[in-house]
Amino acid sequence: MAIPVAAAKTAAIDWHALDEASLLKHVSAFSELPERYQGLSASEVERRIEAARRTLGDSTLILVHNYQNDSVYRWADRTGDSYQLSVQARDSDAKNIIFCGVTFMAETADIVTGGTRNVLIPSMEASCPMAGMSEMLQVRAAWNKWTAHVAESRLVPVTYMNSYADLKSFTGDKGGLICTSSNSRKAYEKVWRENPDATIVFMPDKHLGGNTAKWLGVADADIVNWNPWDPDFGGTTPEALAKAKVILWEGYCQVHDRFKPEHVDAIRAAYDGIRVLVHPECRREVVDMADEQGSTAYIIDAVENSPPGSKWAIGTEVHLVKRLAKEHPDKTIVQLCGDLCLDCNAMRQVQAEYLLWCLEELVDGNVVNPVKVDDADRPGAQLALDRMLEL
Amino acid sequence: MREEELIIVGASATGIACALAAQRAGARPLILDKGAVPVDVPPGLRVLSGAMVLDIIPGARGDVTGVLFADADARETRVARTGAIIVATGGASGLLSDAAEPEAVGDGLVLATRAGAAVEGPRLEEDEHGIHLAGGVVCDRDGRTSVEGLFVAGDLAARHVDADAVGAAAAGAAAGPLPDLGAFAHRSTIDTPLPKGFLDVKFQRLRDVMDAHYHPRRVDMPRANLLIRQLKGEGNEYARARVDIDVLSFEMACEAAAILLAAAIQGQ
Numbered sequence: 001m002a003i004p005v006a007a008a009k010t011a012a013i014d015w016h017a018l019d020e021a022s023l024l025k026h027v028s029a030f031s032e033l034p035e036r037y038q039g040l041s042a043s044e045v046e047r048r049i050e051a052a053r054r055t056l057g058d059s060t061l062i063l064v065h066n067y068q069n070d071s072v073y074r075w076a077d078r079t080g081d082s083y084q085l086s087v088q089a090r091d092s093d094a095k096n097i098i099f100c101g102v103t104f105m106a107e108t109a110d111i112v113t114g115g116t117r118n119v120l121i122p123s124m125e126a127s128c129p130m131a132g133m134s135e136m137l138q139v140r141a142a143w144n145k146w147t148a149h150v151a152e153s154r155l156v157p158v159t160y161m162n163s164y165a166d167l168k169s170f171t172g173d174k175g176g177l178i179c180t181s182s183n184s185r186k187a188y189e190k191v192w193r194e195n196p197d198a199t200i201v202f203m204p205d206k207h208l209g210g211n212t213a214k215w216l217g218v219a220d221a222d223i224v225n226w227n228p229w230d231p232d233f234g235g236t237t238p239e240a241l242a243k244a245k246v247i248l249w250e251g252y253c254q255v256h257d258r259f260k261p262e263h264v265d266a267i268r269a270a271y272d273g274i275r276v277l278v279h280p281e282c283r284r285e286v287v288d289m290a291d292e293q294g295s296t297a298y299i300i301d302a303v304e305n306s307p308p309g310s311k312w313a314i315g316t317e318v319h320l321v322k323r324l325a326k327e328h329p330d331k332t333i334v335q336l337c338g339d340l341c342l343d344c345n346a347m348r349q350v351q352a353e354y355l356l357w358c359l360e361e362l363v364d365g366n367v368v369n370p371v372k373v374d375d376a377d378r379p380g381a382q383l384a385l386d387r388m389l390e391l
Numbered sequence: 392m393r394e395e396e397l398i399i400v401g402a403s404a405t406g407i408a409c410a411l412a413a414q415r416a417g418a419r420p421l422i423l424d425k426g427a428v429p430v431d432v433p434p435g436l437r438v439l440s441g442a443m444v445l446d447i448i449p450g451a452r453g454d455v456t457g458v459l460f461a462d463a464d465a466r467e468t469r470v471a472r473t474g475a476i477i478v479a480t481g482g483a484s485g486l487l488s489d490a491a492e493p494e495a496v497g498d499g500l501v502l503a504t505r506a507g508a509a510v511e512g513p514r515l516e517e518d519e520h521g522i523h524l525a526g527g528v529v530c531d532r533d534g535r536t537s538v539e540g541l542f543v544a545g546d547l548a549a550r551h552v553d554a555d556a557v558g559a560a561a562a563g564a565a566a567g568p569l570p571d572l573g574a575f576a577h578r579s580t581i582d583t584p585l586p587k588g589f590l591d592v593k594f595q596r597l598r599d600v601m602d603a604h605y606h607p608r609r610v611d612m613p614r615a616n617l618l619i620r621q622l623k624g625e626g627n628e629y630a631r632a633r634v635d636i637d638v639l640s641f642e643m644a645c646e647a648a649a650i651l652l653a654a655a656i657q658g659q
Contacts, residue, residue, distance in 0.1 A: 123620075129625045228592075
């Protein structure tokens with residue numbers, strides 16, 4: 001059997017035209033897309049997507065995350081952040097849901113629809129690296145260490161939406177709940193309202209978990225960082241763990257972790273009167289310095305509702321910032337750290353050609369790139385998500 | 392940019408045997424290996440350690456013009472120009488937990504596939520000697536693949552090839568003038584190192600998925616494909632601007648696993 005996997009990918013690269021910085025980025029590009037979809041013109045992709053959507057009609061819902069690039073964003077039936085899109089998936093009657101986001105989002109759509117729909121993701125390689133920073137084999141090992149020093153009834157996981165189904169399931173089984181960047185504060189409050197002595201275990205984003213603790217007035221001395229890769233008890237001590245109110249898992253988003261205090265200083269020096277607006281996945285010192293912080297939905301609303309002439313420096317994924325700048329030419333909208341900012345590589349895996357592939361296969365009756373969680377993970381994950389939806 | 396007559400990928404026993412044969416045939420080989428230099432390299436052979444080959448750079452005529460490799464010491468990607476390449480990195484049995492050669496995680500399979508070489512039914516099989524790669528890169532008895540200037544040796548080859556024959560044939564292919572190639576290099580731009588032991592966990596996860604879904608039961612391949620692709624996507628994100636051999640090895644191992652899964656799914 002001949003495998004064409006990467007032959008076409010290699011052929012698609014004009015090596016001599018690559019600039020230095022982009023070289024490595026291309027190493028793994030297009031390894032998944034069938035050869036017949038590579039090298040199509042933009043107009044052909046557009047024409048065929050329109051035709052496929054007409055054929056599929058209401059049977060197929062296209063959900064697109066705010067971080068997605070414009071070539072995909074334009075085809076959205078619904079847009080939003082991961083929370084908004086999971087609600088859209090749940091409330092839809094569509095038989096097929098194409099989730100133009102990353103894999104944990106598609107998993108969530110499969111969970112909230114009870115596995116009754118075809119949930120597809122255009123590229124299975126669109127995976128969030130932060131979600132991958134809390135592997136269950138590490139979480140179980142850590143949990144066993146923690147419960148040797150803290151009563152298990154005190155430990156309550158609060159898990160960020162950016163996690164895989166197995167961790168969501170574990171969270172539900174252990175009496176915890178899922179949260180997003182827009183409701184993490186409510187999630188903490190719910191846990192402590194129901195159990196004032198609870199120790200919250202926040203996974204996997206140490207920055208969102210730490211920022212949330214700070215907003216609620218938790219003292220630094222009551223927060224411990226757990227580094228699952230540190231063999232010496234996660235880099236902390238049993239004594240510190242035993243008295244902690246919050247345990248932060250050592251995970252982070254590579255995009256948001258890039259923003260530093262010096263970027264805030266520099267942008268304020270460069271633009272008189274600019275407001276700094278950041279996502280709470282940013283480092284705590286950056287969030288502390290910002291004028292405002294909030295989820296992607298909050299960021300979009302803040303910019304849209306600001307008067308003409310407003311100036312914004314935004315600390316989040318580059319595609320969203322560029323789109324906001326394009327949609328609001330009457331305002332000054334810049335990236336917080338300029339050229340040093342990263343796009344979300346996982347989101348970039350989803351291109352219009354991949355969407356076309358999924359759509360045309362659906363027209364032919366084939367479901368490519370299905371996302372189905374393990375049945376064993378479904379009840380616990382559903383429970384943890386239901387607790388979030390009650391917030 | 393380096394210029395070499397013949398590049399050998401992998402300082403395995405097979406790679407060294409190929410290099411000696413090529414040297415006897417008059418070539419000037421350079422061995423690139425992602426690990427440390429083995430202690431038993433014969434004197435006179437040139438080995439660059441901490442040099443992980445990421446891609447074989449194609450020429451305009453379906454041939455090869457060089458390799459892109461990560462230089463661990465300099466934390467840069469570099470290019471070595473060459474007209475002939477032997478890939479001798481071993482098989483892919485290390486994608487399963489109980490393999491005798493855990494370091495054989497499919498780098499060569501990925502390189503050959505990325506270069507467009509014909510590959511035949513690659514699969515992991517177990518016999519009385521343990522787990523090994525069956526099938527592999529299609530080649531003639533001298534290790535010549537379907538890509539001009541690209542040779543394979545050892546477990547990677549879909550048929551038995553003799554290292555001496557491969558070395559001599561590659562030396563012959565390397566005898567012409569060096570191909571033309573633009574100069575470029577990529578420097579790491581992310582300054583946040585991943586935690587020590589991070590990749591050990593990821594490799595364990597990769598092997599857990601392969602153990603559970605690929606071998607020996609081959610159950611729920613679409614699920615396995617999603618999990619492997621997901622890991623590969625993560626690896627791509629970690630690797631995209633970190634010139635780190637462990638990260639790059641993980642990403643290539645995921646791609647090798649994806650190739651094996653694709654072959655298994657098509658064969659079902």
